[in-house]
Amino acid sequence: MLEALSALLLLAGAGFYLAGTVGLLRFPDVYARLHALTKADNLGLGLTVLGLALQADSLAAALKLLLIWPLALAASATVSHAIARRAAGLGLKPWRPEEKRP
Amino acid sequence: MSAGLLYALAGVLLFALGLGGIVLLRHALRRILAFNVMGSGAFLVLVGLAQRDGGADPVPQAMVLTGIVVAVAATALALALLRRLPEDRP
Amino acid sequence: MNLLLDGLLVLALLWSAWRALASPDLARAVVLFIVFGLLMALAWARLNAPDIALAEAAIGAGLTGALLLDALGRLQPGTGAPAPESPAQPPANRAGRRWTGSVALVAGLLAAALAYALFQLPAPTVRLPEQVAANMAASGVDHPVTAVLLNFRGYDTLLEVAVLLIALIGLLTLGPAAGRPAAPGPANPLLKALARLLVPLMILSAGYLLWAGAHRPGGAFQAGALLAAAAVLLHLAQLLPAWASPGRLLRLGLAGGFLIFLGVAAALLAEGALLTYPPAQAGGLILLIEAGLTVSLGLILAGLFLLFAGAEERP
Numbered sequence: 001m002l003e004a005l006s007a008l009l010l011l012a013g014a015g016f017y018l019a020g021t022v023g024l025l026r027f028p029d030v031y032a033r034l035h036a037l038t039k040a041d042n043l044g045l046g047l048t049v050l051g052l053a054l055q056a057d058s059l060a061a062a063l064k065l066l067l068i069w070p071l072a073l074a075a076s077a078t079v080s081h082a083i084a085r086r087a088a089g090l091g092l093k094p095w096r097p098e099e100k101r102p
Numbered sequence: 103m104s105a106g107l108l109y110a111l112a113g114v115l116l117f118a119l120g121l122g123g124i125v126l127l128r129h130a131l132r133r134i135l136a137f138n139v140m141g142s143g144a145f146l147v148l149v150g151l152a153q154r155d156g157g158a159d160p161v162p163q164a165m166v167l168t169g170i171v172v173a174v175a176a177t178a179l180a181l182a183l184l185r186r187l188p189e190d191r192p
Numbered sequence: 193m194n195l196l197l198d199g200l201l202v203l204a205l206l207w208s209a210w211r212a213l214a215s216p217d218l219a220r221a222v223v224l225f226i227v228f229g230l231l232m233a234l235a236w237a238r239l240n241a242p243d244i245a246l247a248e249a250a251i252g253a254g255l256t257g258a259l260l261l262d263a264l265g266r267l268q269p270g271t272g273a274p275a276p277e278s279p280a281q282p283p284a285n286r287a288g289r290r291w292t293g294s295v296a297l298v299a300g301l302l303a304a305a306l307a308y309a310l311f312q313l314p315a316p317t318v319r320l321p322e323q324v325a326a327n328m329a330a331s332g333v334d335h336p337v338t339a340v341l342l343n344f345r346g347y348d349t350l351l352e353v354a355v356l357l358i359a360l361i362g363l364l365t366l367g368p369a370a371g372r373p374a375a376p377g378p379a380n381p382l383l384k385a386l387a388r389l390l391v392p393l394m395i396l397s398a399g400y401l402l403w404a405g406a407h408r409p410g411g412a413f414q415a416g417a418l419l420a421a422a423a424v425l426l427h428l429a430q431l432l433p434a435w436a437s438p439g440r441l442l443r444l445g446l447a448g449g450f451l452i453f454l455g456v457a458a459a460l461l462a463e464g465a466l467l468t469y470p471p472a473q474a475g476g477l478i479l480l481i482e483a484g485l486t487v488s489l490g491l492i493l494a495g496l497f498l499l500f501a502g503a504e505e506r507p
Contacts, residue, residue, distance in 0.1 A: 071390070078386040085380065105198050109239055110310055112202040116209055118303035123213040125295045131218060131263060135225050138256065139209045142232055149239055151310065152320070158240040160336035161320045164345060167244050167337065167413055168352040171489070174251045174259070175359035178496035181263045182363050 002054050009051030016044030029095035030087045034080045045072055106153035113146025130184045134177060141173045198238055205231050218267070222260045229253030242409035243337045246401075250417035251493070258424050258497060332474025334407035341411065342478045346467035350457060353450045353485065356492050360446065360499070364438070368500040379430035387429035394422040402486045406475065412449075412482040416489025423494035427501065434501035446495065449488025453481050 023036025049065045056062035116139055123136030145166045152159040208231055212224040229252040236245035324336050331339035341349050398415040405411025426432035438446065456477055457467050469477050
C-alpha cells in the first residue's frame with residue numbers, strides 16, 4: 001500500500017518535471033520559461049521527496065527529506081526573481097502572442 | 103562492463119577532450135574550463151578504475167576528495183591571474 | 193537498467209563538457225560547465241562515493257561556478273547582456289583547420305590508447321579496500337574515507353592543506369587587480385532575506401557534517417565547503433564585505449587548521465612516527481584536527497572568492 005502510494009507520487013513528480021522541462025525548451029521568452037520551471041519543477045520536487053519520504057527507513061530520515069522541499073522552494077523563488085529582475089532591467093519585453101516565435 | 107569501468111572510460115574521453123581544448127582554445131577562460139574538464143576526467147579514471155570490480159574503494163575516494171579542493175584553489179588562482187592579463191589579450 | 197542510467201549519465205557528462213568547451217558564447221559555456229559539475233556530482237553518487245558527491249556539488253558546481261561567473265562578469269562588464277563575442281574557434285583557414293584536425297587526431301589517439309590500457313590492466317595484487325577494512329578498528333573512526341584521509345594517509349591531507357594555503361598566499365601576493373569595478377548595484381532584498389534564512393542553517397549543517405564524518409559520509413572538507421558557500425552567499429547579498437587585506441585574527445583562522453594538524457603531527461613524531469595515532473586517542477585527535485580544518489578550509493575557500501572581490505579601481 002505504502003509502496004504503491006510512493007510509486008504513484010514519484011511518477012506524478014516525474015510527470016511534472018517532464019512538463020517543466022518541455023516548457024523550458026519550448027516557451028518563447030525568459031519569463032515564460034521561468035514560469036514553467038518554478039511552477040512545475042517545484043511541484044515535481046515536492047511530490048518526489050514526499051514519495052521518497054514514504055520509503056525512508058526512519059522518521060528522522062523522512063523529515064530530512066521533507067526539509068529539502070521548503071529550502072529548494074525558497075532558493076528557487078529567489079533565483080527566479082533575480083533572473084526576472086535582471087531580464088526586466090536589461091529591457092527584455094515579455095513575449096506577446098501576436099509576435100512570431102523567436 | 104561494470105559501472106566503474108564505464109565511468110573510467112568516460113574519464114579517459116573527458117581527459118582527451120580537455121587536453122584538446124587546452125591546446126586549441128584561444129580564450130584564457132575557456133582554457134581554464136578545459137583544464138577543469140581534464141581534472142574531472144582524471145578523477146573519474148582514479149575512482150572508476152579502482153572500483154571496476156564493484157565495491158567502494160575508500161583510498162582513491164579520499165585522494166579525489168582532496169583533489170577537488172585543490173582543483174578549485176588552482177582555478178581561483180588561474181582566474182586571478184587571468185584578471186591581470188592585458189586588456190587586449192583576454 | 194542500472195547500466196542504462198549510467199550510460200545516459202556518461203553521455204550527458206560528455207555532451208555538457210563538449211558544449212562547455214565548444215559553445216561560441218562564453219556565458220553559455222560557463223553555465224554548461226556548472227551543469228557539468230552537477231552531473232559529476234551525480235556520477236560520484238552512482239560510483240558509491242557520497243563523500244565526493246557532496247564535495248563536488250558544493251565545490252565543483254557551487255564554488256567554482258561562483259568564481260567563473262564572477263570572472264565572466266569582470267570580462268564582460270556593464271549590462272551582462274549576451275555580448276557578441278569572437279567564436280571559440282579561430283576563423284577556418286587551411287592551416288587552422290589542419291592544426292585543429294591534427295590536435296583532435298592526437299587527442300583521439302591518446303584516448304584510444306588509454307582506453308585500451310584500461311581493458312588490459314591486470315587485476316590488482318594489493319587489495320586496498322580489504323586492508324582499510326582490516327585496520328578500521330584501530331583508526332579511531334567508523335567511516336573508511338575519513339580513516340584514509342586523516343589516519344592511514346594523513347600526511348597526504350596535511351600537505352594538501354598546505355597547498356591550499358599556498359594558493360591563497362599566491363592570491364594575496366597578486367594583490368587587487370587593476371580593472372573595471374564589478375558593478376555592485378543595489379542589493380536584491382529577496383536574496384538578502386534568503387541569506388538570512390539559509391546561512392544559519394548552512395552553519396548548522398556544517399557542524400553536523402563535521403560530526404557525522406566520524407561514522408558516515410561527511411567531514412572537514414564538505415563542512416568547510418559549506419561554510420565557504422555560506423560566506424559567498426552572504427557576500428552576494430551584500431551582508432559580508434570583500435576582504436582587502438586579512439588582519440591578524442583572519443590570518444590565524446586561515447592557517448589555524450594547518451598549524452593544529454602540523455602540531456599534532458610533530459607531537460606524534462616524538463612518540464615514534466608521523467601521524468601514527470595511539471589507537472586510544474585517535475578518535476579525539478582526528479576530531480580536533482577536523483574541527484580546525486573545517487574552520488580553516490571554510491575561510492580559505494571563502495577567501496578564494498572574497499579576496500579583493502570588492503570594487504576595483506583603475507590605477
